[in-house]
Amino acid sequence: MVTATQPRTVCELKQMTPEEQYFYDVNGYLVVENAIEPDLLRRILEWTAPLEAEARERIERMGPGENREYIFEDILNTETRLVELVANPTIVPYLNEMIECPRLKSTWLTYKLKHGRTGAHSNHTPTRTCDYYHFNGRIYHNLFQVFYALDDIGPGEGALQVIPGSHKANFPLPENDAFVEKLCIEVHQPRGSALLFSHDCHHRSYNHSDKMRKTLIFTYCPGVIANSYGTDALYERLFEESPEHSWQKYLLRSPNGYRETYPCPVDNPWVRQGAPKNYSAGKK
Numbered sequence: 288m289v290t291a292t293q294p295r296t297v298c299e300l301k302q303m304t305p306e307e308q309y310f311y312d313v314n315g316y317l318v319v320e321n322a323i324e325p326d327l328l329r330r331i332l333e334w335t336a337p338l339e340a341e342a343r344e345r346i347e348r349m350g351p352g353e354n355r356e357y358i359f360e361d362i363l364n365t366e367t368r369l370v371e372l373v374a375n376p377t378i379v380p381y382l383n384e385m386i387e388c389p390r391l392k393s394t395w396l397t398y399k400l401k402h403g404r405t406g407a408h409s410n411h412t413p414t415r416t417c418d419y420y421h422f423n424g425r426i427y428h429n430l431f432q433v434f435y436a437l438d439d440i441g442p443g444e445g446a447l448q449v450i451p452g453s454h455k456a457n458f459p460l461p462e463n464d465a466f467v468e469k470l471c472i473e474v475h476q477p478r479g480s481a482l483l484f485s486h487d488c489h490h491r492s493y494n495h496s497d498k499m500r501k502t503l504i505f506t507y508c509p510g511v512i513a514n515s516y517g518t519d520a521l522y523e524r525l526f527e528e529s530p531e532h533s534w535q536k537y538l539l540r541s542p543n544g545y546r547e548t549y550p551c552p553v554d555n556p557w558v559r560q561g562a563p564k565n566y567s568a569g570k571k
Contacts, residue, residue: 303384311385312426315419315454315488316474322377322481323435331503332437334366335396339501342398355494356403361516362503363394363525370525372505374534378433381483382507382538385426388547391522391538392430392508393515399445399500404493419454419487430486430508436476437501445500446473447482447492454487511544519543 303311311317323331342357349355363369373391382389418429440446448471453460460467471491476482484490486506494500506515514521522539529536532552540549 303381308426311483312421314449314451316449316451316482316484317381318474318476319377319381319481319483320477321479322375323372323479325479327371328437328479331369331372334368335437335503338366338396339398339499343400343499346398346400346403354402354404355400356405357398359396361394361521362396363391364521366396367525369394369503370529370535372435372503373525373538375481378481378483379534382431386428386431386507386509388510388551389431389507389538390510390512390540390542392506392512393504394506395504397500397502397504399492399494399502401494401497403445403500405491419485428485428487428508429512430506432482432484432486433505433507434476434482434484435503435505436478436480436482437503438498439478440476440500440502442473442475443495444498445492445494445496446475447484447490448473449484450489453489454485460489507538510540510542510547513542 307317338359342359345357346355359365363373420427434447450460450467450470451472453470467489471489474482474484492500513519519541523541526536526539526541526549529539532550534552537549537552540547542548
């Protein structure tokens with residue numbers, strides 16, 4: 288499996304490597320190791336410790352047959368200190384390279400105990416090729432997922448299962464559980480890593496172990512697509528508090544189907560090639 292093993296700043300990673308591009312395009316996912324610096328990960332675990340305790344208590348009260356998973360939706364507005372991950376310098380180059388005019392779409396924190404599961408799904412159908420495509424050397428997404436592992440996720444511990452390459456399938460997936468089982472692979476993650484993947488990739492998860500799976504999820508989309516939760520003003524307060532001309536502020540801008548609502552930080556070294564030098568917010 289191709290991974291990016293060392294934390295790299297945005298300045299150092301202007302483009303994905305040819306190996307990363309090929310692996311991601313063929314498979315629909317990529318694991319980036321050391322995506323969260325150890326000190327930040329330690330602080331995140333401290334901030335979310337009360338939520339983990341609440342999730343465990345709620346899950347343990349569930350009855351037989353219930354899905355033993357608990358999700359804190361829109362976690363960024365609940366625990367605003369997580370704003371440090373919005374423009375994670377290790378991840379921004381991938382956002383910039385694979386999403387046109389990227390912005391943050393949704394965030395949530397999920398805990399899975401034994402028998403916790405997420406059913407199989409994807410955005411992809413053979414007739415919706417616009418959701419993931421390649422054109423003139425660039426990858427384009429309509430929904431890009433970043434799964435941060437807050438602890439090691441090993442075999443049987445609820446790691447995401449994907450069908451590699453299913454994001455570009457030309458035929459519908461047969462409704463045959465045994466067939467799907469043969470195609471799925473588990474994508475294991477070390478603590479602090481990020482799993483990047485296209486939501487068009489067929490995916491699911493199931494925790495067979497006694498260990499709690501802890502995952503922090505940030506999703507990104509083009510600027511024309513609405514938020515998953517709330518209104519267009521979902522991140523308005525965080526946007527106003529973010530530094531001017533920063534990637535954080537740009538990624539927290541409100542969606543608009545007609546024009547950009549905040550200028551892309553074109554003065555930064557990782558900006559998309561060919562961006563107009565005189566770009567300003569509000570231009571058509």
